[in-house]
Amino acid sequence: MSAEPGLRDRLEGGLRAPICLTWELTYACNLACTHCLSSSGRRDPDELTTKEALALVDELAAMRVFYVNVGGGEPMIRRDFFDVVEHAVESRVGVKFSTNGTRLDAAAARRLAAMDYLDVQVSVDGADAATSDRVRGAGSYAAARRAMDHLAEAGFRGFKVSVVVTRDSVEQLDALEALALSYGAELRLARLRPSGRGVAVWDALRPTAAQNRRLHAWLVERPHVLTGDSFFHLSPLGEPLEGLNLCGAGRVVCLIDPVGDVYACPFVIHDRFRAGNVRPAGFGPVWRESALFSELRAPASPGACASCGSYDACRGGCLAAKFFTGLEASDPDPECVFGHGERKLATTRVELRPTPSIDHSRALAPGAPGRLR
């Protein structure tokens, strides 16, 4: 899937429903990953009830949202997890859900394997326990591998091994691909973003410029490795990567959080990018009419990137990465491959970085992933 320039302009103007909608089912999580985008840990007492969640599925089906990316927190912690997911796939709203695997036992794996239109992504952040557990917490890698074993034993074909690319995991790409292949699974890589608790670890964990160049070359050679369009800021390095290569925030993607708040994308859980809530009148009016989404769908100015010959390749990069590093939407991506972002960051005071407006972290020492509960 790729979009030529004419179509891309149309997509930036918005669609009748998202192509890809992320739905975080709960802020509760039994892990405390240092880079958690949603600063998850404790359940929010105001999370959507089962009845509200099922009604939301009905609305998404009526809007012909083809599938939802279900996440959290750890979505399998919700007691009605299977009720919600089964209702979705029966309504032809496909489900791709992300899990840390800790609740994915043999019985759950068999139940998942029996469902059509459902895909599972099990997260690890390295090809070995030492690397992955530094980010995700002691015991988390072994738990994820047990979940993968259960899925494979249940005959679940083609699940995903999902990895956030860090300075450490980027050195293990071949081993991660081999790990996925050993299960008949697919590898899915995502960009480390300075969102949620990721704000605190982004400087230390993000790949270096040289690593990003190698990552781009590695991905170009492997179009079968999934990226969820997450590395389009690297496209000016050469060939564009698979995907739409644009920032989809509020245009082709959005996020519904556990309390029904709608944000422009999964990486900007912050008051500045909250478009509304599904409780008053459903999701449709928020998607179609919110002031924030209208703003994001207006033709974007290339801003500081206007004089760069590669603006068409990266469209200025990731809105969330800019916002949480204190840059303006019209600035270059902080990881701009030509270093324009680095130069801008160097003159941007760290104190100007926005602080998260929503945080469900359990009390832990900052930067410590804690222990598996």
Place this chain on the structure above:
Amino acid sequence: MAPDAFDPARPWRLSPEVSLRDEPFGALAYHHGNRRLVFLKSTGLVALVRRLGEFATAGDALGELVAPGERVRYARALATLAAGELIGVG
């Protein structure tokens, strides 16, 4: 199993596993089974795809619904959809 190559002399229809959603530029088509997402980039193509199953052959549908100068382009679009199994023989 490899998808059938597009042959306009055969009967084609939208796969029952595909959802179509109208959009300002045409429509989005999503195949729930193979998870392919395809952009149908004109309303004419959307109309053709929706009504394909009403005709004995894809060639008949092209003849009836598409202007002569556009038929080669639309046939190519159908071949792409056939390769992605969004339309099938049936």
